[in-house]
Amino acid sequence: QLQLRESDPGLVRPSETLSLICTVSGDSISSGYYYWVWVRQPPGKGLAWIGSIDDSGSTYYNPSLKSRVTLSIDTSKNQFSLKLSSVTAADTAVYYCARLWSNGFDPWGQGTLVTVSS
Amino acid sequence: EIVLTQSPGTLSLSPGERATLSCRASQSVSSKYLSWYQQKPGQAPRLLIYGASYRATGIPDRFSGSGSGTDFTLTISRLEPEDFAVYYCQQFGSSPLTFGGGTKVEI
Numbered sequence: 001q002l003q004l005r006e007s008d009p010g011l012v013r014p015s016e017t018l019s020l021i022c023t024v025s026g027d028s029i030s031s032g033y034y035y036w037v038w039v040r041q042p043p044g045k046g047l048a049w050i051g052s053i054d055d056s057g058s059t060y061y062n063p064s065l066k067s068r069v070t071l072s073i074d075t076s077k078n079q080f081s082l083k084l085s086s087v088t089a090a091d092t093a094v095y096y097c098a099r100l101w102s103n104g105f106d107p108w109g110q111g112t113l114v115t116v117s118s
Numbered sequence: 119e120i121v122l123t124q125s126p127g128t129l130s131l132s133p134g135e136r137a138t139l140s141c142r143a144s145q146s147v148s149s150k151y152l153s154w155y156q157q158k159p160g161q162a163p164r165l166l167i168y169g170a171s172y173r174a175t176g177i178p179d180r181f182s183g184s185g186s187g188t189d190f191t192l193t194i195s196r197l198e199p200e201d202f203a204v205y206y207c208q209q210f211g212s213s214p215l216t217f218g219g220g221t222k223v224e225i
Contacts, residue, residue, distance in 0.1 A: 037215075047155075047163065047206055049215040062214045063119075096162055103168035104153030104210060111162050 002026040004097050004109035012091075012116050018084040022097030022109060023077075030055045030075045035100040038071065038082045040093040041111075052100055053080055087116045120145055122207050122218035129223045137194040139221045141207035146187050151211030154183055154192045157220075158203045166205070167192060197223070 007021040022036070029036065038050040051061040053071040061069050065084070073080040084091060094113050098105040121144040131137055141152075149170035155163040165174040167183035170190055180195045194201055202225055207218040 046219050047208075047217040049217070052215075060213055064214070100210065102150075103172075103174065104165050104208060105155070105163070106165035106168075106174065108162040108164070 002099065002107055004099065004107060006095060006097050006109045006112040008112050009114055012087055012114060013118055014088055014116055015086055018082070018087050018091065018114055018116075020082045020095055020097075020112065020114070021079050022081070023079050024099075025078065028075075029073065029078045029080065033101060035060075036073065036080045037098050037100045037105060039096045039098060039105070039108075040091075041096070042090075042093045050082065050084075050095075089116050092116045119214055120147060120209050120212050120216050122209060122216055124205075124207060124218035124221045126221060127219070129221060130225070131197055131223065132225065133197050133199055135197050137192075137197055137201075137223055139192040139194075139205055139223075141185075141190040141192070141218050143188040143190070143209065147190075147209045148211050149186050151209055152183075152185075152190055153208050153210070155206045155208065156201075156203050157206065163206065194223070 003025045005023050012018045035052040035054050037052045051071050053059045059071045068085045070083040094111040096111045098108040123142045125140045152170040154167040156166050157163040171183045182193045184191050204220045204222045206220045
């Protein structure tokens with residue numbers, strides 16, 4: 001079945017760029033019916049949508065992060081990526097990747113905790 | 119931006135009891151784009167309900183969703199021990215996609 005797995009950058013220094021990769025297995029990322037999304041969850045808080053990308057590379061960003069976020073997709077590797085620039089402690093969160101289709105976000109990756117600290 | 123307000127913030131119940139969770143939207147949401155998720159500690163969210171009232175694959179029939187427009191409800195008819203978790207509603211019909219703040223169902 002479809003599975004997603006986030007890379008694990010661990011610690012990121014303040015003002016640097018957070019980079020994450022989501023690897024999709026069990027189906028092609030280019031099937032054409034889906035969007036691929038990033039969601040984050042600060043410790044002890046709720047879920048927040050970061051942005052979405054389709055297999056043609058069209059992107060949609062949360063306005064609250066738009067100036068700092070870049071999503072990209074590599075169909076040859078069945079991966080999509082997130083870059084978040086100029087990070088601060090407020091960007092410390094568990095980052096999830098997921099598939100968006102007609103039913104919602106399903107499935108999700110297991111999540112990866114990214115800590116911003118010097 | 120569509121704001122989703124979930125209530126109550128915390129629901130304290132016992133196994134076997136009925137849980138009723140509310141999700142209210144700041145403007146009308148098409149039922150087609152309203153979903154509910156369950157999240158247990160240390161785990162990723164899991165899709166429970168899509169299209170406001172349809173159970174996702176493998177979800178027990180004690181979970182049901184209802185509502186339309188700005189008011190949606192998730193009901194758990196008889197709580198099982200594994201149902202104690204945080205539940206989120208979400209709309210994905212209007213950008214930015216938004217989640218409610220969550221309802222924690224605790225023993």
